[in-house]
Structures are given as C-alpha cells and as structure tokens.
Amino acid sequence: MRFFARRAAYEVLPPPYPLDFDHWTAGTAQDYLQWYTAHIPERAAYVYRRALGKPLPDGPIDPESLTGIWAWFLKTAKTEPVPEERRREECEKFGRFGDTFLSETRFTILTEFILRDIAMFISLVFTTNHPSLYWDTVQTPERDLVNLYRLWEQDIPG
Numbered sequence: 001m002r003f004f005a006r007r008a009a010y011e012v013l014p015p016p017y018p019l020d021f022d023h024w025t026a027g028t029a030q031d032y033l034q035w036y037t038a039h040i041p042e043r044a045a046y047v048y049r050r051a052l053g054k055p056l057p058d059g060p061i062d063p064e065s066l067t068g069i070w071a072w073f074l075k076t077a078k079t080e081p082v083p084e085e086r087r088r089e090e091c092e093k094f095g096r097f098g099d100t101f102l103s104e105t106r107f108t109i110l111t112e113f114i115l116r117d118i119a120m121f122i123s124l125v126f127t128t129n130h131p132s133l134y135w136d137t138v139q140t141p142e143r144d145l146v147n148l149y150r151l152w153e154q155d156i157p158g
Helices: 025-053 063-076 084-097 109-129
Strands: 001-003 007-011 079-081 106-107 131-141 146-153
Touching: 007 109, 025 063, 025 109, 025 131, 063 109, 106 109, 109 146
Parallel strands: none
Antiparallel strands: 001 007, 079 106, 131 146
C-alpha cells in the first residue's frame, strides 16, 4: 500500500488484522506479535532510510539516531479533524473530565503507519544494544485476552 508524503511515496505495511486489541483472542494477539516482530528489521531499516537518507548500519544502533528520526517525523506528521461522530463518542465517555480529554484533531492514517515504523525502530535500538531483551505478550488477570506487548529482560525472574 502506498501513501504519498511530501511528493514521495511512503510504503506502508498494513497489519494482518484490524487493530481491535480489546476483542482479540490470545491466539490472535500471539499471531500479531509474531507478525510484528518479524517485520521489525525491514520497517526499522525503511524508516531510517526515509528519515536519514542512508542505510541502517549493521550491529547496535546508536540511540542518538532517534534525534534525526524525530526531526524528520515532526516535518512529516499530519493531523486531521476528528469526525463529529467520533467526537460525540468521546464526549459521552470522557466529557465529565473536561475539554482536555476531548480530541479535536488526530493523526492521519499515514502518520499512524509512520509512528508504528518508528516504534519498531525504537524496539530495534533497544534489542541491538541490549541483546538480553526479548518480546513477549502479557495476559491481564481480569480478561482472557492477551493485549499488551512488552520487551522483557531475560534474567529477571517473573
């Protein structure tokens, strides 16, 4: 899927499932985690090349590279007005907390895809600099769903 950002196409990677985390089964969450982690190297390399104009180096990634990626993101990110229907839903849920809980704008779909790629890049920074970290799912006690993903340290009991 291709979106156009600043005259150049940004290749996005659509997720395999709708991102309705609250209604996923444990199996769906595990499948998504496998899909997500399998695409981290390619998407991290892609966003790095788009943001910094050079290939991603081999080995541990310098955390300082996030500064350049963030600067590029600030120039690239776009917002749009929240549709009125969504605004009404938010008002029903959060209106009692005041206007600060109600959104007037949101990121565009393209910007959301870019943010996911940046999240993948950040996770690669962590895992290349700290090889004992790994991805896993977390099951919440109040639900049978697995809907959270975390990086874990291998030698922490738990």
